[in-house]
Amino acid sequence: xxxxxxxxxxxxxxxxxxxxxxxxxxxxxxxxxxxxxxxxxxxxxxxxxxxxxxxxxxxxxxxxxxxxxxxxxxxxxxxxxxxxxxxxxxxxxxxxxxxxxxxxxxxxxxxxxxxxxxxxxxxxxxxxxxxxxxxxxxxxxxxxxxxxxxxxxxxxxxxxxxxxxxxxxxxxxxxxxxxxxxxxxxxxxxxxxxxxxxxxxxxxxxxxxxxxxxxxxxxxxxxxxxxxxxxxxxxxxxxxxxxxxxxxxxxxxxxxxxxxxxxxxxxxxxxxxxxxxxxxxxxxxxxxxxxxxxxxxxxxxxxxxxxxxxxxxxxxxxxxxxxxxxxxxxxxxxxxxx
Numbered sequence: 001x002x003x004x005x006x007x008x009x010x011x012x013x014x015x016x017x018x019x020x021x022x023x024x025x026x027x028x029x030x031x032x033x034x035x036x037x038x039x040x041x042x043x044x045x046x047x048x049x050x051x052x053x054x055x056x057x058x059x060x061x062x063x064x065x066x067x068x069x070x071x072x073x074x075x076x077x078x079x080x081x082x083x084x085x086x087x088x089x090x091x092x093x094x095x096x097x098x099x100x101x102x103x104x105x106x107x108x109x110x111x112x113x114x115x116x117x118x119x120x121x122x123x124x125x126x127x128x129x130x131x132x133x134x135x136x137x138x139x140x141x142x143x144x145x146x147x148x149x150x151x152x153x154x155x156x157x158x159x160x161x162x163x164x165x166x167x168x169x170x171x172x173x174x175x176x177x178x179x180x181x182x183x184x185x186x187x188x189x190x191x192x193x194x195x196x197x198x199x200x201x202x203x204x205x206x207x208x209x210x211x212x213x214x215x216x217x218x219x220x221x222x223x224x225x226x227x228x229x230x231x232x233x234x235x236x237x238x239x240x241x242x243x244x245x246x247x248x249x250x251x252x253x254x255x256x257x258x259x260x261x262x263x264x265x266x267x268x269x270x271x272x273x274x275x276x277x278x279x280x281x282x283x284x285x286x287x288x289x290x291x292x293x294x295x296x297x298x299x300x301x302x303x304x305x306x307x308x309x310x311x312x313x314x315x316x317x318x319x320x321x322x323x324x325x326x327x328x329x330x331x332x333x334x335x336x337x338x
Contacts, residue, residue: 006053006087006088008056008057008091009057009058012057012058013059015059015313016029016030016058016059016310016313017029017313018030019291019294020220020294021194022192022194022214022217022219022220022294023191023219024167024220026167026220028061028062028096028220028222028295029059029060029061029062029295030295030313031060031295031309031313032060032062032063032064032096032295032297032298033052033062033063033064033299033300034064034224034297034299035063035065035076035080035299036064036069036076036224036299038299038300038301039069039075039076039079040069040072040079041071041072041075041079042071043079048079048083049083049087050302051300051302051303051306052084052087053303054306054307055300056088056091056095058307058310059310060310061094061095061096062095062096062098063080063095063096063097063098064099064196065080065098065099065100065126066100066101066103067101067122067126068103068104068105073104073105074105077126077129080097080130081129081130082131084097084130084131084132095136096137097130097132097135097136097137098136098139099130099135099137099138099139100139100140100169100171100196101122101139101140102114102140102141102144102171105122105125113142113146113147114142114143114144114147114155115144115147115151115152115155116151116152116155119140119152119155120158123138123165124164127164133164134163134165134166135164135165135166136165136166137165137167137168137169138156138159138160138165138167138168138169139168139169139170139171139194139196140153140156140169141171141172142172142173143170143172149177149184150184153181153184153185153188154184154188156168156169156190161190167193167194168190168192168193169192169194169195169196172196172197173195173197174209174210175209175210175212175213176209178210178213179213179217182217193220194221195210195219195220195222196222196224196297197224198223198225199223199224199225199226199287200225200226200227200228200283201283201334202228202231202232202330202332202334202335203225203228203335204330204332205332206223211293215291220294221292221293222293222294222295222296223297224297225297226286226287226297227280227298228283228334228335229335231257231261231265231335232265232268232279232280232283233278233280233283234265234269234280236262236265237262237266237269260334261334261335264329264330264331264334265279265334267329268282268283268326268329271322271325271326271329275315275316276315277315278308280308280309281308281311282326284298284309284312284313285312285313285315285317286323286326286330289317289323
């Protein structure tokens, strides 16, 4: 595949929905592109480039990374940085780039978790791989049981004050630690912008306390795995397709495709078909129902798949009756019942 110099679609902002992130002035697209899968060293460069260009043409202004995304770790940032320089650099002020640190990245005691040393060193490494002067959002990727939250939040505050990040975020924090982090950052003068967590029809634990805490504190939210690693699609309803994620992913196993899973997923698929959409599109709309969530992170192995995900925003909002019909089948833990 050859590429002409990229010129973004003039209509890119005409149809995308943008939602205000908490009480901040920042708005995020209803669907954001996550680069956890499909952008590592083994992935096809042309496909990655086509997907990222398509995302921007569709009004998807937010690209979400982490230091260890790949594989190998770091390669997603490197690939995105290369494509950004080729195609998106003229549009930098229209784009939100986020990255994270906290999971294992390099050997020794400073290559993971949440010390100031780890978080600030990792940010410098990420900026180098990305080829950027700053990221828009910098997250602590997971809480560190051995480092005071104060230290991790002070590192995020320093990242923002240094100009290497514009906003501070956290990911995978429980409700109580989230409230603590919000209070610390507020006192430091760098309000918490956003929390990133897993949420779907089959992963509903954030409803217990976390979502309520974010709403009370007016903090934004962005959810990953809204499709439960692909289980909230019609992909496995007639068996396991050759080469599908369940055949090779460490995060998804065939034993999860239980009769209970199939029964619930078929029922949800019927509801989606009744709305004239795919189950994946219904699942994205469901996490975005109401004002509970700012944006849904989706992965994409191709531009076509991304277009299908973004098209979920074109359907009428779910009615109270439809949400009630979904409820008996949207059971927490369904995707782990194997």
